[in-house]
Amino acid sequence: MKKSIIEIKGVKKAYKDVEVLKGVDFEVEQGGIFALLGSNGAGKTTMIRIMTTLLKADKGSTQINGFDIEKNPSEIRSCISLTGQFVAIDELLTGGENLQMIAKLRHIKNPNVVAEELINRFGMSEAADRRVGTYSGGMKRRIDIAMSLVGNPKIIFLDEPTTGLDPESRLEVWKIVKELSASGTTVFLTTQYLEEAEQLADKIAILHGGKIIALDTLEGLKKLFPPAKVEYVEKQPTLEEIFLTIIGKKGEK
Numbered sequence: 109m110k111k112s113i114i115e116i117k118g119v120k121k122a123y124k125d126v127e128v129l130k131g132v133d134f135e136v137e138q139g140g141i142f143a144l145l146g147s148n149g150a151g152k153t154t155m156i157r158i159m160t161t162l163l164k165a166d167k168g169s170t171q172i173n174g175f176d177i178e179k180n181p182s183e184i185r186s187c188i189s190l191t192g193q194f195v196a197i198d199e200l201l202t203g204g205e206n207l208q209m210i211a212k213l214r215h216i217k218n219p220n221v222v223a224e225e226l227i228n229r230f231g232m233s234e235a236a237d238r239r240v241g242t243y244s245g246g247m248k249r250r251i252d253i254a255m256s257l258v259g260n261p262k263i264i265f266l267d268e269p270t271t272g273l274d275p276e277s278r279l280e281v282w283k284i285v286k287e288l289s290a291s292g293t294t295v296f297l298t299t300q301y302l303e304e305a306e307q308l309a310d311k312i313a314i315l316h317g318g319k320i321i322a323l324d325t326l327e328g329l330k331k332l333f334p335p336a337k338v339e340y341v342e343k344q345p346t347l348e349e350i351f352l353t354i355i356g357k358k359g360e361k
């Protein structure tokens with residue numbers, strides 16, 4: 109068993125008297141891509157905000173990279189990055205300027221060099237000198253993710269990285285996420301798209317009703333369901349069927 113880089117135990121969070129997280133438990137191994145899957149409003153962003161020190165949980169413990177979120181939030185902040193659900197870049201600046209700005213904010217020694225490296229790595233040299241306002245949705249996401257890599261974080265949190273993107277841009281983001289993971293960064297992403305989890309994730313956790321109701325590899329999740337034999341053809345359930353069955357909505361669609 110690999111070392112866990114994230115350990116969540118009994119995390120609860122309510123907004124006023126609405127309990128959103130009702131005792132969330134899970135662990136994320138170092139390296140690889142972990143997907144937190146859940147419908148709109150399931151509490152994915154809330155969980156991400158807790159893990160990235162932006163929001164305090166009411167109960168439970170959160171350990172990131174060996175640090176406790178209550179005791180060592182700044183150590184945690186220095187080894188993670190977060191790309192939010194909504195793109196957070198300055199549209200009036202060029203892609204290159206956005207990267208340089210972040211590098212300066214993070215007190216990186218050679219902001220221009222770091223910006224240029226990321227521009228090349230993300231295959232954006234042609235767009236680097238154009239204002240971000242002229243970029244496509246996929247390109248904005250790409251520069252957004254590039255920005256989160258300034259300073260080489262150990263863990264990158266991506267909150268719904270492809271929501272609202274067209275299919276082509278989505279493929280583009282998937283490719284980047286795979287490359288990130290291949291370079292050794294642990295990727296934690298949330299998604300409401302089953303196909304996205306299916307395509308990208310080494311481990312999938314399903315958040316529903318305020319709890320993690322399943323956590324496994326895609327293969328493991330598929331094993332929960334004996335293949336239905338139709339003559340000689342084995343039918344594998346899709347992640348969508350698994351998801352709907354687990355949350356008890358089979359047939360409601």
Ligand SMILES: Nc1ncnc2c1ncn2[C@@H]1O[C@H](COP(=O)(O)OP(=O)(O)O)[C@@H](O)[C@H]1O
Pocket residue numbers: 123124128146147148149150151152153154155
């Ligand atoms: N600041 C807030 N105040 C009150 N309710 C909130 C707040 N943030 C989120 N919620 C509610 O908590 C629930 C979970 O939200 P969220 O974590 O954003 O879910 P998800 O990211 O899975 O769509 C939703 O019902 C949402 O309306």
Ligand SMILES: [Mg+2]
Pocket residue numbers: 152153154193267268
């Ligand atoms: Mg969200």
